[in-house]
Amino acid sequence: MQYENSYPVKGGDFKEAGKVAVLVKMALKKMGVAPEILRRAAIAAYESEVNIISYARMGTIRLQVRDDHIRIDVEDEGPGIEDIELAMRPGYSTATELIRELGFGAGMGLVNIKSCSDEFEITSEVNQGTKLRILFRIPETG
Amino acid sequence: MNLASVVKALNLRVACGGEYLERTVKGGYAGDLLSDVLANSGESDLWITRQTHQNIVAVASLKDHAGILLVQGKEPDGDTLEKAVKEGIPILVTDLPTFEIAGRLYGLLRG
Ligand SMILES: Nc1ncnc2c1ncn2[C@@H]1O[C@H](COP(=O)(O)OP(=O)(O)O)[C@@H](O)[C@H]1O
Ligand SMILES: [Mg+2]
Numbered sequence: 001m002q003y004e005n006s007y008p009v010k011g012g013d014f015k016e017a018g019k020v021a022v023l024v025k026m027a028l029k030k031m032g033v034a035p036e037i038l039r040r041a042a043i044a045a046y047e048s049e050v051n052i053i054s055y056a057r058m059g060t061i062r063l064q065v066r067d068d069h070i071r072i073d074v075e076d077e078g079p080g081i082e083d084i085e086l087a088m089r090p091g092y093s094t095a096t097e098l099i100r101e102l103g104f105g106a107g108m109g110l111v112n113i114k115s116c117s118d119e120f121e122i123t124s125e126v127n128q129g130t131k132l133r134i135l136f137r138i139p140e141t142g
Numbered sequence: 143m144n145l146a147s148v149v150k151a152l153n154l155r156v157a158c159g160g161e162y163l164e165r166t167v168k169g170g171y172a173g174d175l176l177s178d179v180l181a182n183s184g185e186s187d188l189w190i191t192r193q194t195h196q197n198i199v200a201v202a203s204l205k206d207h208a209g210i211l212l213v214q215g216k217e218p219d220g221d222t223l224e225k226a227v228k229e230g231i232p233i234l235v236t237d238l239p240t241f242e243i244a245g246r247l248y249g250l251l252r253g
Contacts, residue, residue: 015221018200022229025204035185042204043180050176103193108177116181 001031003065009052011078014102017053020061021046024072031065037136040116041070044134047109048074054099055079056129067138074132081124088114088122143167143251145209145232148188151250152236152243158223159209159232167208170247172240176201183207188234190244194218199225209233211247213240 005027007020025042033041045061052059056078064071081087088110095105114120119135146163149156156163171183172190176197183189185206191198194216202210209232212218218226218233226233236243 015196017197018204021204022200039185039205046180046200046204047177102195102197103174103176104197106175106177108175108181112177112181 001065001067003027003031004063006060006062009049009059009061009076011053011055011057011059011076013053014099014104017050017104018046020049024061024063027063028065028070033065033070033138037070037138041072041136043116044072044113044136047113048072048132048134050104051109051130052076052078054095054104059129068140069138070136072132072134072136074134075129076131077129080126080128080130081122082126084122084124145188145234148247148250149234152246154211154234154236157212157218157233157235158226159230162209162230162232165208165232167251169251170244171207172244180205188247190240190247192216192240194222196222196225198222199229199231202231203229207231211236211243213238213243 024045028038056076059076062073090111091107093105093107099105117134118137121133124130145165148167166186167188168186171187173179174191174193183205186208188211189207190211192213211234215237
């Protein structure tokens, strides 16, 4: 199994929220990835996408599939995160009232990504952007 | 139990997706915070919410929900309907508030 695709995400484009996550899920489904892994990858893709839309100017979500793992790399150009530990705290959110009214901004996005993935790394540079490296292991079958 | 039986028993209005009512409803989840629903709802749940904007469609689609149930007679936004039709997500409407309709759905599925 070998698949790669890259999806652009535009900051502020709330109408399109979830579009990339749905594409990621469809691609994984087509490749026959197990539903349990598929659903976890979809959650991570969705929360990553919504964060770019909510906080950054623009970004990319890159999907890589191999026999034994799925990797999602997220990169954005934006304000970055000053205190990553604080941002990772459940319930911590700087989302605006407008974002909250849409049901986003519960402060659970980054923790959700972390808890649904097998490996998670976040790095950020203030005034430049944020990078996530998310990995899902595919157990050997047969 | 399938969606059609739920629609009938709870007297729901079908806003769209009438062709998918044979879908099985395994359970329910009530929530208006998308991150919470994403993390904690299950496959084939009927998702009870008061959110009517188009972002609910992607969430239901990603989580393989049986459908979305809007409470308090809330109508889906125009672009929500459009998206739901495109993605094959049934949207149902009840006049009851969340507490009451969740209780009735629970009684129906688990009672
Ligand atoms: N890509 C990003 N760029 C800048 N800030 C971010 C980014 N992602 C997350 N953050 C910051 O981290 C906080 C927590 O993010 P998250 O856990 O997704 O919750 P929420 O988005 O609901 O606030 C956000 O409120 C925001 O301040
Ligand atoms: Mg978020």
